[in-house]
Amino acid sequence: MVCPTTASSAERVSPDARSPLALRLVRLSKRYPAGDLALSDVSLSVPPGQVLGLIGPSGAGKSTLIRCINRLVEPTSGQVFLGPARPGSPAPDEIELSALGRRGLRRARRRIGMIFQEFALVERLTVMENVLSGRLGYVPFWRSWLRRFPPADIANAYRLLDRVGLAEHADKRADALSGGQRQRVGITRALAQEPDLLLVDEPTASLDPKTSRQIMRLLREVCAEANRADDTGRGSGPGSGRGLAAIVNIHDVALAQQFMMRIVGLRAGRIVYDGPPDGLSPEVLTQIYGEEDWGSTTEDAGHSGGAPERHPAGATQHHPGPEPPTDQSMAGAL
Template sequence: MLEISNLTKRYGSDAAVLEDLDLTVEGNSVVAIVGASGAGKSTMLRCINRLVEPTSGSIKLNGSELVTLKGAALRQARRKIGMVFQGFNLIDRLTVMENVLAGRLGYVNLYQAVTRRYPQADIDRAFALLERVEIAHYANKRADALSGGERQRVGVVRALMQEPEILLADEPTASLDPRTSEQIMRLLQSLASEMSLPVLINIHNVAQAKAYTERIVGLRHGKMIFDGAPEDFTKEALDAIYGGIEAPDDQLIETPASGPRQGARGVAHDSF
């Protein structure tokens, strides 16, 4: 169970990207987080695994506080939080199998990681998951030789290799064509129930959010303005979330909290 309370994030002295956000996700529910670019969707997801440092508030995963963790304790907590990215974030020059096994980096030691001597159990799990998403025959291909949909499936398998207690997906379908993105959404939906995982999905596409998730959370300017079942997500709710936001202005003013630039900022915040 994930419990977010009073979460606030601001970059420097700018207006808050997230303001006093409360959200509780239980069991194996699939939750869509919708909102315009800059609404704070990515920032919220990245606050959970601390790729972005929250300014204040509390985030609890299965009862343990994440916001105050540091160093080794933070890394141990991150092992239990799988993440799927918009740009897949695979290591292009490594093989599919190496990318997938990278999901175990939090569990193996440095020698095992560098020499690729992963425990047999990890390799078995990797093959089982690759079979599950039907790309096991690509195990020894380089990641950059795959198509977009296949690459995202590698990204999903990598996250699942962590044996996560929650899965975060940041615009997992935004770089994919419509058909492939439907496949990925269906995959995330069925994996959630197979592995009884809660899944949080940031998504632009409201139709997909309604079709593949059981709960929709709407953000605007860092505040939650909708929380309910897909069938309650009406035209009014849609207008409240996206209405009156002119795309170009929105891009100019609020891009720091969206897309790949958000990623770069997140890394900078983590002192890497």
């Protein structure tokens, strides 16, 4: 279903064809039954170890993109390739996620950790059960039913919990934890899968600014640690590491700029920016977020303000005098 030009364009994204990619999206599109096109022709390559930030206005298709990768949302067309399981092994190991059957998909999902905005912990299970649920794809049904996981899994769960500072909370119920703690459990669950790729959906949207930064730092650290486990190069710069790659949906531009290695800007289902964090100029941000959503700011930035007239008179009243906090945080990032 993919024409040859597509394949070559995907290769152009990653010039070094010999180094296997952690993830490759080829002309991915998603149209919801309601008719709206959430993604159109998204092609993207993520090398191992890269922590990629996905920014864009709400409704731009960020969540859809992430969910199309592990097919919690079925893409309408296009292909998704997950890189080889062991970093450094030859490229033929790459599997096409979008072509897998139900069993194969479950197998592949084990290698993709997912972290959610609202943490998505099973609230009434203990922290330990939540972490161990990351192993569900690996253990036979009876083990998971009786909660008798293999000793190595349990020891690893304790180690990971200790790593994120929650070892003593293992027997607590997940809903007894604070937001930051819950997100740590969410990260731990994803890490318990021993993933090759992390899909992170707005990890900080439900957290306060301080906790948000801690969570982002933790994410960067665990990705980097996974890199060190496989790679001897210590000071691995952005994109050069191997191992745990991550795609992070994030709405806070300042946070994205500080913690991400690469930024992809999405608007109306299309990639409109792909580059380093410091390339996010005001023009680029306008391009990503559009004039409508940034009413007064875009006018300040010297853009022709044709947008407000397209709105009913009432709409501009939503943005009165003082700038909303997101504007300020973005201004700080500029």
